[in-house]
Amino acid sequence: MEKTVYSYIKAMRDIIVENKDFLTQLDAEIGDADHGTNMARGFNAVVEKLSEEDLDLKNVLKKAGMGLISSVGGASGPLYGTMFLKAANVAVDNTMDPNVLCQMFKAALDGVKERGKATKGEKTIIDAMEPAYEAFVEVIDSGGSVQQALEKALEAAKEGVEYTKTIIATKGRASYLGERSIGHQDPGATSFTLLLESILKNYMK
């Protein structure tokens, strides 16, 4: 992976900004109608704080995490912020060793689960993130490439988003809706899937 971590963060920002209205619309259906606006504000702030000269993986992930925490404004701030901070903790200099990537993914997932006190099946980001992580590790463990792992992870995340349409929200604002939340896809699971898509696209560039 020769591309800089900055280019990945920028790709994430771009996909979030492109889908800002879509994410807010999803959130309007079952939440407080701010997910797209919040995520776009957060990622814009993060990109502003970074520059192309920022090459240190750990440092960039940390800056991104703190930037999201202080500028997103909704629950996604602490959740996505924790994701980046936890991944930064286990990142090893600028090594993009597939096994290190697996560990970063795992640390990020565990961090989000702990922060949100959430498990799979509660119509949250975890419904996309956990299957994505499992698919990613499975490919790497069986000797596949990072690209193949990202492709499988994205596929699993998309299935996870579809799955969120079938279940009742028990976390966050959507939980106030009870059964009326069925039929709507979770905005957080959707934004995570978009981020994963931007990572894969940037990787393949």
Add this chain to the structure above:
Amino acid sequence: MVGIVIVSHSNKISEGVVDMCREMAGKEQKIISAGGLDDYSLGTDAVKIANAIENADSGDGVLVFADLGSAILSTEMAIDILKDSSKDIRVEIADAPIVEGAIAGSIEAYIGGNLESCLTKAEEVKIFSKLNK
């Protein structure tokens, strides 16, 4: 004295709750608002909350009142940020209604209660009937 921090998505709410608490509180008592985002839009900001907690602490700990959802998540994140920067501050989040709880908690702090008794007084409000039913 135990410090109080009010966290709401709305800056108007947190400022208003602070004003209401101040009516009955001591002049030097630290009751700090950490609501909304810097541009006054609705939301919660863990870094802002962490700063408020730090400013509210005078050594006896801080009791935080938060409205809902991300206010709780952001407060928990703020506590972790303080821990990670090795700031040794005792912090509790009250499981109580934000207005009534904050008033009960800040009065208990004013009359010399410790963090535990402030937390208890604040959380007792949950079963308090305002219609005397």
